[in-house]
Each structure stands twice: as C-alpha cells, then as structure tokens.
Amino acid sequence: MSELIDKALKRPNLAVEIAGIKLRNPVMPASGTFGYGEEYAPFLDLEKIGAIVTKGLSLKPKAGNPTPRIAETTSGMLNAIGLQNVGIDAFVQHKMPFLRTVNTPVIANFFGNTLEEYGEVAKRLNDIPEIAAVELNISCPNVKQGGIVFGTDPKAASEVVTLVRKYLQKPLIVKLTPNVTDITVVARAVEEAGADAIACINTLTGMSVDIHTRKPRIANCTGGLSGPAIRPVAVRMVHQVVQTVSVPVIGIGGIVTPMDALEFLIVGARAIQVGTANFVDPTAMLTIIDGIEQFCIDEGIDDIHQLIGSLKF
Amino acid sequence: MLMRHSLIRESKQIMKNYRTKIISNQEISPGYFRMKVLAPGFGENAHPGQFVMFRVQRSLPPLLRRPFGIFRTGFLPADCDGLPPVEFVEIVYKVVGSGTSIMAELHQGDRVELLGPLGNGFDCTSRQGEKILVGGGIGLVPLYMLAGELIENGCSVRLLMGGRSRDDIFAVTEFERLGVETYISTDDGTLGEEGLVTQVLERKLQKYPAAEVYSCGPMAMLNAVHNICLEHNTPLQVSLEESMACGVGACLGCVVKGAGHTEEKPSYLCSCKVGPVFKSQYLDWSALAQNNSDCGGCA
Numbered sequence: 001m002s003e004l005i006d007k008a009l010k011r012p013n014l015a016v017e018i019a020g021i022k023l024r025n026p027v028m029p030a031s032g033t034f035g036y037g038e039e040y041a042p043f044l045d046l047e048k049i050g051a052i053v054t055k056g057l058s059l060k061p062k063a064g065n066p067t068p069r070i071a072e073t074t075s076g077m078l079n080a081i082g083l084q085n086v087g088i089d090a091f092v093q094h095k096m097p098f099l100r101t102v103n104t105p106v107i108a109n110f111f112g113n114t115l116e117e118y119g120e121v122a123k124r125l126n127d128i129p130e131i132a133a134v135e136l137n138i139s140c141p142n143v144k145q146g147g148i149v150f151g152t153d154p155k156a157a158s159e160v161v162t163l164v165r166k167y168l169q170k171p172l173i174v175k176l177t178p179n180v181t182d183i184t185v186v187a188r189a190v191e192e193a194g195a196d197a198i199a200c201i202n203t204l205t206g207m208s209v210d211i212h213t214r215k216p217r218i219a220n221c222t223g224g225l226s227g228p229a230i231r232p233v234a235v236r237m238v239h240q241v242v243q244t245v246s247v248p249v250i251g252i253g254g255i256v257t258p259m260d261a262l263e264f265l266i267v268g269a270r271a272i273q274v275g276t277a278n279f280v281d282p283t284a285m286l287t288i289i290d291g292i293e294q295f296c297i298d299e300g301i302d303d304i305h306q307l308i309g310s311l312k313f
Numbered sequence: 314m315l316m317r318h319s320l321i322r323e324s325k326q327i328m329k330n331y332r333t334k335i336i337s338n339q340e341i342s343p344g345y346f347r348m349k350v351l352a353p354g355f356g357e358n359a360h361p362g363q364f365v366m367f368r369v370q371r372s373l374p375p376l377l378r379r380p381f382g383i384f385r386t387g388f389l390p391a392d393c394d395g396l397p398p399v400e401f402v403e404i405v406y407k408v409v410g411s412g413t414s415i416m417a418e419l420h421q422g423d424r425v426e427l428l429g430p431l432g433n434g435f436d437c438t439s440r441q442g443e444k445i446l447v448g449g450g451i452g453l454v455p456l457y458m459l460a461g462e463l464i465e466n467g468c469s470v471r472l473l474m475g476g477r478s479r480d481d482i483f484a485v486t487e488f489e490r491l492g493v494e495t496y497i498s499t500d501d502g503t504l505g506e507e508g509l510v511t512q513v514l515e516r517k518l519q520k521y522p523a524a525e526v527y528s529c530g531p532m533a534m535l536n537a538v539h540n541i542c543l544e545h546n547t548p549l550q551v552s553l554e555e556s557m558a559c560g561v562g563a564c565l566g567c568v569v570k571g572a573g574h575t576e577e578k579p580s581y582l583c584s585c586k587v588g589p590v591f592k593s594q595y596l597d598w599s600a601l602a603q604n605n606s607d608c609g610g611c612a
Contacts, residue, residue: 035563063579070566
C-alpha cells in the first residue's frame with residue numbers, strides 16, 4: 001500500500017535488499033557508533049533508518065582499552081575503544097527487549113578472541129529470532145587478539161567465515177579491514193567461504209602524538225582513524241571490492257553528507273553505514289536519507305537501483 | 314556493570330538536539346567567554362552538573378562536538394513587542410584549542426547546534442546543612458546552578474573559588490547574589506588569598522566538620538580535594554571533564570576507571586552517561602591522578 005502511495009506521489013523507491021533482508025532504505029549506522037540503538041532513540045526515529053547495527057558483541061563482557069581512547073585529528077577521529085561491550089548474555093537480557101519494540105531490522109555485529117569463540121557467539125546469535133542478520137567483525141585494529149588477525153590473512157579469514165557459516169542460518173555480512181595490501185584478496189576469500197555480503201571499510205590504523213608531552217594521544221598508542229578524512233580511501237576500496245565479488249557490498253568510511261553516501265552507491269555499494277557522523281550529529285542518518293531521496297527526485301530517478309553501480313568511466 | 318546501573322540516579326533525561334542561534338557571546342575575563350544560546354524548553358529538564366555537546370559550526374573542522382558544563386538557564390526579559398520571554402541556556406568556556414577559538418569569534422545570531430541536557434548531574438536533594446563548593450577556573454561553571462538549588466533547598470553554601478591568577482575567577486557577584494559566601498584564592502595572589510584553594514578547604518572543613526563537598530576543576534585539584542575529604546571523612550561529589558565524541562554513551566571514549574578496577578575485573582564508567590558527576594568513592598583515584606590530562610584536550 002505504502003509503495004502505491006509512494007508511486008502516486010512520485011517518491012523514489014529507496015528500498016534495497018541485502019543478503020535476503022529487506023531494508024526500507026540503504027542507510028544504517030556503523031557498528032560501535034550507535035550503541036545498541038537505545039542510546040540514539042531520543043534523537044531520531046529508529047523506524048526511519050534502514051537497519052540498526054549493534055556495538056560489536058563478544059561471548060564474555062569486554063572492558064575495553066585504557067584511556068584516553070579517542071583523539072580528534074584533521075577531519076577525522078582516532079579511537080582505540082577496544083571493543084568494550086556488555087557481552088552476549090547481557091545483550092540478550094538487557095538490550096534485545098528494547099530492540100524488539102523497534103520495527104527495523106537488527107544486525108548484530110560480533111567478534112571473538114579465538115575461532116571457537118567466533119563459533120560460539122554465532123550459535124548464540126542464530127538463536128535470537130529478532131536478529132535479521134549478523135555482521136562478522138574480522139577487522140578491529142585495536143585489540144591484540146580477535147578482529148584484525150583474522151581480517152588481514154585471507155586463509156584465516158576464510159577459516160573463520162567457514163566456521164561461523166556452519167552455525168549460522170541467518171544472513172552473514174563480513175566486515176573487512178582496509179589495513180591490507182590488497183583488500184580484494186580477502187574479499188574474494190570470504191565470499192568463497194560463504195559470506196552473503198561484505199561491509200567495508202573498518203578504520204585505518206593511525207597514530208597521533210601530543211607534541212608537548214611527546215606521548216601518543218591515545219593510550220593504546222595506535223588507533224583506528226575514521227571520519228571524512230578516510231572517505232576517498234573507502235570509496236576506492238568499496239569500488240575495488242564491488243568489481244571483485246558478486247555478493248552485495250555495504251560501503252562504510254567517513255560518510256557525513258548525502259553526497260558522500262551517493263558516491264558509495266554510485267560505485268556500487270548496495271547500502272551504506274554512517275559512523276563518526278552519528279557522534280557529530282545524532283540525526284545525520286535522517287539528513288542523509290532525505291538527501292538521497294531529494295537527489296533521486298532531482299535527477300529523475302524513481303528507483304535507487306538505477307543509481308547503485310552506475311559509475312561511468 | 315551492576316554497579317554502573319546503581320550509580321545512575323533518577324533523572325528525567327529529556328535531551329534534544331537544538332538547532333539554534335546565539336543570543337550573546339562575550340569575553341568576561343581574559344580567555345573566558347560566556348555564551349547565551351536560544352533554547353526553548355531547555356531549562357525545565359536541566360539539572361545542576363549536566364552538560365551540553367556544542368557544535369561549533371556546520372562546516373569542518375572541527376569534526377566533533379565539544380562538551381561544556383551548563384552555567385545556568387533562564388529567560389530574557391520580555392520585549393515591548395508583546396512576544397513571550399525567550400528561554401536561553403548559558404555556558405562559560407575557556408579558549409584552549411581550535412574549537413573554542415572558533416567559538417570565541419561567533420556573534421549574536423550565528424547558527425549553532427547543541428545537544429542536551431546530558432549526563433547525570435549533582436545529587437542535591439539534601440534539604441539542609443553546610444555545603445562547601447570547590448571550583449577551580451572553568452570548573453566554577455557547573456557550581457552556579459548547584460549553588461542556586463542548594464540554597465533553594467535551605468542549605469548554607471560556601472564557595473571556594475580557585476585559580477592561577479585573578480583572570481581565572483569569574484561570576485563572583487552572581488554567586489554572591491544567590492546567597493553564597495565566597496572565598497577566593499589564587500596561586501599568584503592577584504586576587505584573594507595567595508595559595509591553593511585546597512588550603513582554604515582544609516580550614517573550612519575544620520570549622521564545619523559536618524559539611525558535604527562538591528567540586529569541579531583540574532584533575533590535580535580534584536585529587537587533592539578528594540584526599541582532604543577522605544581524611545575528614547567528608548562526602549564528596551566531583552564533576553569530571555573527559556574528552557568525548559558523542560556525549561550520549563555510544564562511543565565509550567570518555568570512560569573513567571571505577572573504584573576497584575583491576576586488570577582482571579575492569580570497571581569503566583562512561584563519564585557522559587554515569588557522570589560527569591560522581592560520588593568520589595566510586596572512582597579509582599590513582600588512575601585518575603595518573604591520567605592527568607587537565608581538560609585541554611577536549612576543547
């Protein structure tokens with residue numbers, strides 16, 4: 001019915017499908033920048049965004065890294081939070097009840113310290129009916145184990161995806177790190193291992209120094225760089241991955257404005273994630289959705305699929 | 314995690330993103346500015362000790378918002394145009410970095426955004442007794458609303474104002490108009506007593522041993538205040554200032570170590586959500602004293 005009304009009003013269709021889940025539009029938060037959804041409920045209607053992506057979950061609660069954990073750099077932000085999260089049990093008990101009340105697909109991001117832990121969390125998440133899809137984090141640069149160890153080696157990446165696949169009937173999105181020589185190698189490996197979609201990029205490893213104290217500005221020494229500073233790198237990598245794999249790609253990296261999001265869609269991202277911009281403006285995703293819609297109207301596009309992958313050479 | 318929840322006092326938590334305008338922005342002391350921003354409906358939800366995340370300008374840089382303590386809220390007197398009085402929120406800030414330098418250049422009518430009121434403020438439900446407020450420099454800001462509320466509650470309030478020099482002392486008359494007794498000390502003796510504000514605290518606690526203490530200021534000062542209060546067995550609430558990205562508990566960038574934090578059983582508390590005001594016994598003071606970043610980083 002609403003589709004008919006949209007058509008009558010000549011509103012463009014923004015709905016997309018990722019790995020079998022239907023999103024009302026291609027805009028969702030990046031894991032770790034949106035808490036468990038509830039944190040941002042006072043500021044925006046969670047039923048207007050395409051999906052909710054949770055903070056990365058692990059088997060046991062994780063305390064995260066020492067402080068200071070964040071530092072602003074030119075048009076960017078360095079962070080080394082260290083995947084602090086409540087753990088899967090507390091997530092089910094305290095965070096899911098709220099998420100159940102929201103009529104928007106929930107994507108649970110998760111990670112493990114070991115292969116077994118990845119498998120165990122996947123099993124647990126598979127048992128939660130209200131979770132639409134999971135996003136496997138093999139790309140966090142800020143923890144010693146887990147994450148990036150699996151994400152930088154195509155063989156290890158393939159192994160963890162194969163294992164998780166075994167326990168998971170839900171759609172599986174794999175989130176990749178840009179901190180590799182050739183992202184397409186890892187992308188191909190995880191696609192072959194059974195990923196239903198690929199999300200990229202996670203943060204770029206960076207470092208910043210306080211010249212007066214001569215200490216690193218974050219306690220972990222290095223951190224992940226996010227924000228507008230990384231966007232051109234992200235667009236390039238999303239473009240490369242889109243050219244390499246046939247599964248849908250979710251574009252991430254420094255998206256602040258609707259124009260930023262459109263760049264990713266044009267190079268072929270089926271959906272996009274907004275990260276650091278949520279911190280700057282809690283309503284950023286709504287502005288981006290409205291802006292994409294307006295762009296479609298202005299350009300005479302009635303379905304967003306006409307835009308996705310429309311890059312001209 | 315359990316402790317974390319029990320720490321959050323009941324508050325209304327009605328926060329909003331205000332896309333709004335500056336009413337005034339004036340330098341009140343070298344390097345210190347006070348800015349009034351139009352904010353209808355802000356006051357009824359704001360609690361002493363809460364803060365706002367301020368977006369300096371729509372363009373970049375700076376990228377992230379900056380946290381600022383709420384100095385006060387109020388209404389401008391109604392104009393003769395018959396329109397209702399205008400509600401504002403007022404912050405006081407010190408120019409310490411690129412963000413606050415841009416803010417200092419803003420004028421009446423400039424568009425800004427602020428998110429708030431945020432965080433968990435002071436517990437000022439106490440209906441009587443002696444209260445001692447200790448503020449260092451920009452740390453005086455959240456104490457103004459606190460003093461007002463405590464006096465309204467029937468408490469007797471003494472404010473110890475400290476700073477490096479007289480430039481760091483502001484709003485003395487306004488505090489006094491609330492009915493607060495003020496004591497000023499500066500490191501260089503350019504205003505009030507020469508020396509540290511904590512020396513004054515020692516004396517006052519000897520005179521008023523049953524007092525409760527509330528404090529905000531540089532970490533070194535807070536740490537000294539904590540030690541003195543510990544010695545006198547005096548209840549203390551402190552307002553911390555940490556760098557943060559979101560202000561709403563999502564980024565987890567502003568955490569501080571809670572009391573009893575160990576490598577095996579870590580306790581990190583979000584200073585934006587559990588704080589910025591903490592009862593001092595809930596904090597790991599040895600870690601705080603070590604991480605003495607002195608708030609310059611957040612602005």
